Amino acid sequence: MRRSVFIEELDAFTYRSEIEKGDSIVLIPAGSIEQHGPHMPLNTDVLLSQAMAGSLAETVKALVAAPLVYGYKSQQRSGGGNHLAGTTSLDASTIIAIAKTLTMEHARHGVRKVVFVNGHYENYQFLYEGVDLAIQELQLRGIHDMKVMLLSYWDFIDDATISELYPEGFTGWDLEHGGVLETSLMMHLYADKIDIERIADLPPAVLPNYDILPVRPELTPTSGCLSSAANASPEKGEIILKRATVGMAAALEQEFLQQRKVASDSV
Numbered sequence: 001m002r003r004s005v006f007i008e009e010l011d012a013f014t015y016r017s018e019i020e021k022g023d024s025i026v027l028i029p030a031g032s033i034e035q036h037g038p039h040m041p042l043n044t045d046v047l048l049s050q051a052m053a054g055s056l057a058e059t060v061k062a063l064v065a066a067p068l069v070y071g072y073k074s075q076q077r078s079g080g081g082n083h084l085a086g087t088t089s090l091d092a093s094t095i096i097a098i099a100k101t102l103t104m105e106h107a108r109h110g111v112r113k114v115v116f117v118n119g120h121y122e123n124y125q126f127l128y129e130g131v132d133l134a135i136q137e138l139q140l141r142g143i144h145d146m147k148v149m150l151l152s153y154w155d156f157i158d159d160a161t162i163s164e165l166y167p168e169g170f171t172g173w174d175l176e177h178g179g180v181l182e183t184s185l186m187m188h189l190y191a192d193k194i195d196i197e198r199i200a201d202l203p204p205a206v207l208p209n210y211d212i213l214p215v216r217p218e219l220t221p222t223s224g225c226l227s228s229a230a231n232a233s234p235e236k237g238e239i240i241l242k243r244a245t246v247g248m249a250a251a252l253e254q255e256f257l258q259q260r261k262v263a264s265d266s267v
């Protein structure tokens, strides 16, 4: 039987023996339950952050922890807004507490290299805060070798790939909510979970360059998507998955694996 990279699918003894080797990298996917238009499920960010982490884990020999299923509140300028039913979010203090706790829990297991693989735009700064608090606390307890990396997978898609994927022009990652990026990945990875017949081909959202609370619901396009997914394709999804994996693997190589190599060379 091929051993899973997903920790939740391992028995505890196998997990412990992996961790006892001493140089394990644990990837923690961070998603959300958020509306993604009429054509994609509410757990799109969970599925995609998990798939990205899975692909990365195969490449760099890491393990993937169970994901953060809920995320920080959807914002109108990046996710359509938290006023839309279906979107179910956590307060910032809860996300911070979860990120801190998960970092501390993996440290308790003996893991010293953790990566949050974010798939929901709004999570990032709160994950950062949770990790920062965990590192401070671990240092006070005398643990100084814990290293945590945070990334959002779309930041590893380079400009050349962006021009290839968006020949008609790129509107920016914030407006990619429910657009070409996520829809292409879902077509490639989870074709049975989406309904391409229901893609709403509307112009990109026109939003102010500021936030206003309470939100003005009329600013969010009726589809809930901030840009059209009409140009999405499974081929684009495959390219995105591969290039993002290569980019993330290079970053992990830089931060973690060279150290792994140095450590094993000096044995």
Ligand SMILES: [Zn+2]
Residues within 6 Å of the ligand: 036, 044, 045, 119, 120, 177, 178, 182
């Ligand atoms: Zn999303």
